[in-house]
Amino acid sequence: MPKIDARLPKGMRDFLPGEVLKREYVIGVITDVFQTFGFEPIYTPTLEMLETLLGKGGEEADKLLFHAQHPGGKEQLGLRYDLTVPLARYVAMHENDLTMPFRRYHIAPVWRGDRPQKGRYREFFQCDVDIVGVASMAADAEIVSLLTTALGRLGFADFTVHINNRKLLTGIGIHAGVPEAQLGDLYRSVDKLDKIGLDGVKKELTASGIAGDAIGRMMDLLQHREGGLDALRQVRAQLAGVPVALEGIGELEQMVEYLGALGVEESRFTVDLAMVRGLGYYTGPVYETYITKPDNLGSVTGGGRYDELVGMFRGQSLPTTGSSLGIERIIDLLDLLNLYPPELTGTVVQVIVTVFGERTQGASLALANELRAAGIRTEAIMTPRRAIGKQVQYADRKGARLVAFLGEDEIKAGQVKLKRLSDGQEVTVPRAEAAAAARRLLVG
C-alpha cells in the first residue's frame, strides 16, 4: 500500500477523544445555563456569500477570510470568521419566523487566516449569546447575570465582570476636549492602562498630539476608574455639562440596579471607567470578565451593546446586547485550574469484557449486550487469541474501570467474575446479577 503523507493544515487541530469529551462538557454546561435563561440555539452554514461576510466595511475581515469555491461554482463564498455577521443575516432572512425579542445562542467554529501562534488557531470555537430587540438596560444586566452564572457553574471561583459604557467614554473625551477624530487614539491608549499605567497612557496621548490640558482633564476622571457607584456620582458632577456622558452614567446606574435585582453579588462586578473593549461597533454598555485568581489569566468573556450592527441586512437598526464567552480559553483554564469534574475521566468505556477463546466469543458478546442494556458503557474484546493479561492491560490503557471475565469455568458455573482496576477488588456473581454487581463496583 503506497503511503500518502498525513498532515494537517497550518493552525488547524484534531482533538483526541478525551479532549472532545472535555469540550463537550464545557459546551453542555454553558448550553444548559443559556437555556435556563430562555435562550434558543440557531444553526447557520459554515459558508456564506463573500458579500455577506464583507458587508460590514470588511477590509479588516478580508485579510483573514478563507475564500471557498467548488469547481464549476460561480458563487464567491467564504468561511464565516465570527458569529455576529451570520446572526445579522439570519435575523434579516427569518424575521417572519422569529418572535422579537429574540434570545439566541450560537456555539460553533469560525475560521481566520491569522498567523498561527501558541494558543491561537485558524479554526476555533466561538460562543455567542445575544438579546436582539431590547433597548432596556435590563437586557444588559441579564447577560451579565448569565455570564456570572455560567462561570460559576463551570467552577470558577474568582472572577470580576468589568462594566463601562461607551457613551460615558465618549463624554469623557468631549469633556477633556479631545477632537472627535482622535477619540480612537484615546480609547486605544486608555485600553492599555493596566499594562502601561497612567504615565504610559499620558505619554502615548501626548505622542499622538492630544493637548496637555485635555490629557490632564481626562486623567482626573480616570482616577475614579474603579470606584463603583460612588465614583459615578463624583464623575457625574464633573461631567454635568456633557449630555452623552450623563446618558452613559444613567445607563450604568440603571444596569447596576438591575444586576442587584437579578441577584448578582456586588463582588462579582465593578464599574471600570477605563475598560474600553477593542471593537468599534459598541454603542452603550460594554462588559468584560477577568479571572482574578490566579492573576493575569486575561479575559474570558467580552461583550456589550451594539445597536447598529444586527440590523445591517434589513435597513433598520435593532437594539442588541450580548457577549462572547471565550470558550477555547475557558477550556484551557479548566485544565490549568483543575476544575473538570472527577467523573470526567477522559474515557467513555466503563467495563471491558475479556474473551478466553473463539468458542466463548459469543458468550462475551452476550454479556456485553446485557451490561449495555443496563446503561453501562461496555466494550467486548474481539481478539480471542490474545492473552488475558494483555487484555487486562488494554482495559487499563483505555481507562476502563472494570474488567469482566467469562471463561469456560465461569460459563459452566453460570457465573461472571468482575474486577475493579483501581483497587483490584474482585467479585464472582451469578450471571443474572452481572449488571447489578458491575453497577455497585462502578459507584464504589
Next chain:
Amino acid sequence: MPKIDARLPKGMRDFLPGEVLKREYVIGVITDVFQTFGFEPIYTPTLEMLETLLGKGGEEADKLLFHAQHPGGKEQLGLRYDLTVPLARYVAMHENDLTMPFRRYHIAPVWRGDRPQKGRYREFFQCDVDIVGVASMAADAEIVSLLTTALGRLGFADFTVHINNRKLLTGIGIHAGVPEAQLGDLYRSVDKLDKIGLDGVKKELTASGIAGDAIGRMMDLLQHREGGLDALRQVRAQLAGVPVALEGIGELEQMVEYLGALGVEESRFTVDLAMVRGLGYYTGPVYETYITKPDNLGSVTGGGRYDELVGMFRGQSLPTTGSSLGIERIIDLLDLLNLYPPELTGTVVQVIVTVFGERTQGASLALANELRAAGIRTEAIMTPRRAIGKQVQYADRKGARLVAFLGEDEIKAGQVKLKRLSDGQEVTVPRAEAAAAARRLLVG
C-alpha cells in the same frame, strides 16, 4: 442604514431554533447509544490539505470538493466531503496516542458541490461509527447491533438490516463466469434489482455484453436472495468450487451467530444476496437498513467492512468495519412518522415573567432569577410599556407554558400569580413559593 442583500449560498441552510432542538435531540440519542457501546468521539478540522482529500483516487471527489484558501495562504485546502478520509488521516497521525482497537464516532457536517435538489444540500451532517483494528466478524455484528439499538431508541418500529458479503458477490460473479473487468457492471445492475426486477437486471447485463449463460447462472443464485441461513446453505452447495464465495458465506454465518449472541432479534435483519452497496471500497460484510413500514422510505444506514482504506496514510492496512447513519434522513423521518417525544416542543422557554411598569421591572427580574435558580427555563419581559395582553400573546407565540404576573398589587401582598396557557388555570401563591408552584403547573 444602507441595506445589504441577505442571502444564503445555493444548497446551504439555516435552522430555526425549533429545528436545531430536534437535530440536537437526534444527535443526543445516537451519541448516547454510541457511548453505551464504548465508542469515543473525535474532532477533526473542517479544512484538510487538498492532497489528503484527493488521496484516495480522488477524481470523483475533486468534482464535488469545495476548495479553500485565505489571501496570502500558500496551502491548497479543501472542505472535507466525508468523515472516512479524515479518520484515515487521524489514525495515521495519532497512532501513538490511540489504543487499538479504536472505536470512534464522528458526527459533523461535510460539504459537496452537488447540484442542489429536494432533500439534498451542499452542507449536511454525516454520522459515522467504526471499529478500527478488528478483523473478527464480532465487530461487524456489533455495529449492526448498535444500529438496531439506535434506531429502536429513536422510536422506529419497523426496519430491517440487509446483510451481504462482498466476497460472496465476487464469488457469484466468478461462478457465473463474468469476467473480472465486468464485475462492476454486474454489481451496478444487481443493485437495481428492487427497482427494475429480475428481468430488468437480465436485460441490463445482456446489454453490457455479459454472456447469456453467465447471466442464467447468476439468476439461479439470486433467486435465494432473502432466504436467510437456509438460502446460504443452498448457495454454498452451488458455489462449492469457489473459495472466495465460501469465505464470504462463512463470514455471513459467523456474523449471524454473533448477532444472535448480541440479542439482535431475527426479525431485525435478513441475509440479502442482492444487496450490493455502491461504494467500491468494501472488502467483506456490507449492511444497510431499510424502514419497512411505511414502505419506500429508502435506507437510513449503510456500511460494511473496508479493510484497505483506513490504512492509506500509514502504508499498512488496518481492518475496519463501520456504518454511516443517514442522520439528515432520520431527522426528516422522525417528523414524517411523528416520532419526536412530546416534551420536545420546539421551544426552550417554559415561563415568561411579565412586567407591569418600569417601577416593577426589578421585581420581575428578581422573580425570573429565582425561577432560574430552581432550574426552570425563564424569560423576563423587558418592555414595561407594552400592554399585559400583548405580553401574554408574546408568551403564547414563543410557546411558553406558563406566564407569571407580578403587578403592584401582587408585590404589595407578597404574592405572584401564575397562569398556564394551555388550559388557562391560574394560581396565586406567596412569593416564596413561586418556583414550587410553577413546577407543579409545568408537570400537570
